[in-house]
Ligand SMILES: Nc1ncnc2c1ncn2[C@@H]1O[C@H](COP(=O)(O)OP(=O)(O)OP(=O)(O)O)[C@@H](O)[C@H]1O
């Protein structure tokens with residue numbers, strides 16, 4: 008058995024509420040980190056995972072304080088150390104990589120200089136040794152052309168590259184323990200896969216122990232040897248990664264795994280009811296009680312202890328875990344959705360739509376014309392059928408939101424037309440659209456914190472569209488609001504709440520209700536689930552599907568997450584740099600042959616399964632703007648065939664599955680290449 | 683942090699909310715002191731005409747420059763008028779003028795700021811340039827010009843002060859509007875097709891109101907100082923109206939032997955300024971606004 012690097016013993020951390028009550032957000036947590044081991048800490052937002060990780064480097068956020076317990080790093084308690092002593096350990100023995108490396112790097116200092124600083128601070132090397140070390144480190148984190156990289160400023164690097172620099176800086180002091188708090192959240196799928204692969208390599212290569220904190224079981228599955236699952240401030244399950252992911256013996260972990268949409272599965276993931284309890288609201292019994300389908304009366308009154316199961320090498324906090332083992336549950340199931348009628352008529356057509364953000368020149372402004380040879384979004388042709396869910400996927404900057412904004416009339420198109428019902432052209436100017444068209448197309452946004460006015464009650468929020476479009480007032484208005492709340496499974500008492508008094512999932516439900524208040528024909532959803540926890544995401548996806556089946560609404564669903572798209576959509580359009588690459592029925596887009604970009608995206612998806620490793624077929628470079636000529640994907644395409652890709656716009660080819668692909672490689676050849 | 687963690691189920695109406703804010707303000711010593719001082723001054727201003735022991739303008743050669751005594755608590759001034767009477771009445775004009783002046787400053791500053799933040803672009807640039815240009819004129823000179831042209835009646839002073847002290851509020855309102863305008867709930871309202879007026883009224887004002895009010899409260903104390911300076915220079919209210927600035931100005935030559943005639947108005951003025959300042963700070967804290975990061979230019 009290898010040496011234990013850090014050991015957390017019965018740690019509780021809490022704060023004093025305004026009413027003078029002591030509220031703990033971490034309760035009785037114990038765990039060990041061994042040498043060379045990567046431990047994944049997973050949990051929903053508010054489960055206390057970051058608090059735990061920070062405490063492991065002796066850091067307690069302001070306002071919080073340790074109630075009891077210890078964090079022993081090489082048998083010394085970090086929580087008892089003076090800041091002088093901690094300084095010697097942080098950076099040298101324990102290093103941390105924050106979520107947003109871009110913000111952690113000093114903007115006006117060159118990369119090389121910043122790494123040099125770290126080396127000066129944490130090692131005793133002299134100048135020449137340090138210079139050598141810098142290029143060694145940059146090499147190790149696989150940054151392209153490390154010689155010139157040292158002379159660049161942080162803003163000249165992409166998000167993934169910045170994250171690599173952060174890793175290099177963390178490695179400068181040769182730490183024994185590396186703490187990573189959501190290091191890949193916010194990065195593009197392909198970049199994320201690359202960074203994770205790098206971390207895996209570094210752990211092996213240097214023998215550094217790692218603590219990897221994330222809400223994303225997919226990412227955790229790729230790097231961890233052992234997984235700790237947190238819920239409401241407690242460890243509920245802990246054990247070898249494979250065991251946890253394949254045979255989760257805690258109902259929460261089981262539900263969590265079920266609620267993650269998977270590429271291999273069509274249909275919606277099962278959702279868990281409710282949401283995580285707030286700190287301080289649990290008085291007695293199991294903290295998972297009101298969401299658990301195995302709960303018994305015993306669980307209501309008694310809180311389970313963490314129990315060691317020898318044969319599985321696992322610790323579990325549940326009275327009824329045996330039942331879950333016996334049930335022989337299958338993780339690979341999903342809820343099938345009603346397929347929609349393919350005969351349906353088209354409600355919305357995008358015809359040769361191009362959109363430009365370029366600053367208009369004076370003369371163009373005069374003649375109300377936009378001249379831009381290389382617009383952000385170009386030549387988009389999509390016909391959307393009534394009642395279908397069409398998804399737009401692509402990495403950040405691919406123009407997904409831009410297209411949605413144009414459909415909503417918030418952004419002028421440069422060329423092309425947007426036609427609504429019976430080929431009527433919608434003005435690209437919001438002010439010129441008639442109120443009924445405005446009503447018919449509604450938007451739901453990514454982040455409900457931003458999309459709901461913090462100073463309005465739920466009642467005020469929902470009454471806006473009802474008053475505007477239907478002139479409702481008084482009792483009738485109220486009745487409609489209650490109906491809407493019921494539709495999104497919220498009770499009447501939510502009416503008087505402010506957004507800050509709602510959980511993330513509840514807020515997004517209110518946003519959904521507001522969109523449906525207009526009785527729209529089309530709802531444009533911009534990453535509506537990506538700010539939500541997985542278990543909540545599944546519930547919102549199910550809700551959207553249910554509403555659509557009941558009301559026949561059409562969705563245009565924008566997402567960067569291919570698995571989510573797979574779950575909800577009937578048809579998928581893949582975008583790269585504002586150009587369409589592939590479009591087709593969703594089950595076929597996920598089958599080969601695919602456009603090389605779709606192939607790259609599919610390869611980078613992180614599944615919560617240690618046996619499915621991402622396939623990294625393309626570099627994770629970020630392109631600033633689309634190429635002037637030729638195929639939009641030429642800069643990164645792993646299957647590029649030559650000059651023709653640079654010069655000519657590839658033709659559309661229709662595969663036998665009915666998906667259209669825009670590539671110079673013959674579609675049959677592509678199929679055999681991808682086998 | 684707490685309100686996010688623990689949802690308060692109890693809903694509050696507007697009055698309860700205002701009381702809550704007051705309570706929070708009073709929960710810290712500095713807020714409590716500030717509130718007490720302001721309240722004291724306001725009450726005094728309201729009741730002083732009824733409790734003043736003497737006629738504030740009654741000149742009497744017999745009682746010139748008397749030291750404080752049982753009859754004249756704060757002594758008398760060089761014209762034999764009772765300093766206590768004049769001090770408790772002296773706050774009235776200052777409070778009234780600056781209160782209404784601040785209201786005017788809030789109104790035009792707030793609305794113009796919101797407008798600039800909302801339209802952005804060229805119009806915003808031009809308006810802000812103009813505001814900046816006015817900013818660079820020493821206000822006291824401009825005020826002197828105004829009062830020498832139009833006189834020193836309150837009808838002139840209130841709008842003039844309101845105008846000069848509103849420019850800072852423009853900046854704050856504009857910045858706050860800028861922050862809000864990018865939020866998706868505004869985009870959402872625009873996409874629904876709400877009119878600009880409805881967006882300003884329903885979506886923007888509730889979200890910038892707090893920042894603007896706090897700024898207004900802060901400006902109030904500055905305006906008080908400004909107003910008193912004007913009086914001190916002889917361009918404020920005209921004699922014999924009792925006014926602190928004027929009293930200080932008249933009595934300052936006599937300070938070495940009749941200190942009482944100057945101390946009382948100084949204490950009155952500075953305590954009110956400090957009180958308003960403390961209150962505004964506590965108000966900002968109670969609303970969760972960090973003034974250190976939103977400091978006006
Ligand atoms: N207001 C703007 N002015 C100039 N360029 C913009 C603006 N908004 C977006 N862009 C650019 O347009 C391109 C497409 O942006 P868009 O927001 O549509 O991408 P997206 O696919 O929605 O990405 P994400 O997944 O990050 O939301 C990007 O290169 C972006 O930098």
Ligand code: SF4
Nearest residue numbers: 293299302306325326
């Ligand atoms: S102890 Fe009971 S309520 Fe808690 S997870 Fe187990 S079965 Fe569910």
Ligand code: SF4
Nearest residue numbers: 638641644652670671
């Ligand atoms: S056209 Fe060429 S560059 Fe574009 S996807 Fe096909 S092979 Fe790749």
Ligand SMILES: [Mg+2]
Nearest residue numbers: 407408409533
């Ligand atoms: Mg977007």
